[in-house]
């Protein structure tokens with residue numbers, strides 16, 4: 001792996017490998033860009049096949065957070081932590097406290113929160129060693145319902161674009177992964193009258209969605225080919241690729257997963273096929289918008305957070321508009337929105353009084 005070449009190519013600031021014998025911690029903290037402020041991004045725990053896979057995941061996710069935070073209008077940079085291990089077997093107080101000590105050592109350049117495989121209890125352990133952690137139970141809590149609400153609002157914006165209405169009654173939505181976000185998204189969609197087709201690799205998650213939302217179940221590999229209006233990836237990344245695209249029968253791809261496109265060209269292929277892709281980092285920003293509210297000078301306020309999360313609708317509209325005006329794929333329009341904001345705010349900060 002040519003790590004420094006990657007860091008140079010995509011302008012990463014810092015990669016920290018965390019190792020602690022006592023707790024068994026093996027983690028990667030990747031800080032991509034702190035132009036807009038301290039880097040905020042969740043902590044993922046996953047069983048990676050190789051250490052290289054874990055580092056690559058941390059790098060890709062961290063860069064995604066820079067773009068997500070910028071496009072969401074937050075004064076935060078982008079980073080991510082990846083803990084190597086099985087979240088159903090390998091968690092302990094010591095593991096997360098150990099990670100907390102590494103985060104404390106960064107002195108505020110990085111603030112962590114939940115992601116796939118971690119939860120509020122893990123954040124509580126981290127908070128015993130550092131204040132640079134958000135998504136705590138007594139503050140903003142679990143970000144997933146907020147992410148789900150943002151995805152729901154983004155789906156409404158996409159429906160307005162494609163079907164001329166935000167109405168979801170009678171629309172069929174295929175959800176890949178009914179974990180924390182997928183389950184809450186299913187709830188919003190069910191309440192709005194949508195028909196749901198779901199899949200998951202865990203039986204308990206499948207049973208919950210089927211019984212609570214009258215959802216139909218298909219096997220994980222069959223979700224791509226189901227007849228639906230909207231395909232909502234809410235599991236892991238790179239699911240829009242050369243193998244899956246030919247199966248898609250939907251009109252819209254809009255879900256919570258980070259890094260849904262295996263490569264940028266897959267966004268272009270979707271456009272050629274007449275499928276509207278709602279860029280992941282625009283539509284899934286609800287969770288980070290909510291946790292960022294913990295940093296508000298007057299403290300966390302749920303109503304204010306929900307109002308801001310609801311604006312994912314406007315952020316999606318803005319990207320779709322840019323894509324149409326400039327005749328470019330939505331994934332490129334989204335990148336431009338984020339990059340423009342970073343450049344403009346960096347310029348503003350360079351004006352007037354210079355720091356000595």
Ligand SMILES: NC(=O)C1=CN([C@@H]2O[C@H](COP(=O)(O)OP(=O)(O)OC[C@H]3O[C@@H](n4cnc5c(N)ncnc54)[C@H](O)[C@@H]3O)[C@@H](O)[C@H]2O)C=CC1
Pocket residue numbers: 114115116117143144145147176177178179180181182199200201202205220234235236237256257258284285287288
């Ligand atoms: N939790 C949050 O607030 C946010 C989550 N995201 C992203 O949304 C996605 C989902 O996150 P969470 O719901 O928090 O994670 P989760 O771990 O609670 O849920 C993911 C679900 O996907 C299932 N799954 C995994 N591989 C699968 C496969 N091949 N086929 C079908 N199902 C599969 C898992 O069994 C699990 O139920 C992730 O990509 C995450 O990075 C993005 C922004 C915020």
Ligand SMILES: O=C(O)CCC(=O)C(=O)O
Pocket residue numbers: 040041042043068113114115135143258284285287288291
């Ligand atoms: O929502 C969170 O917990 C933090 C932000 C994050 O990691 C994400 O949006 O992927």
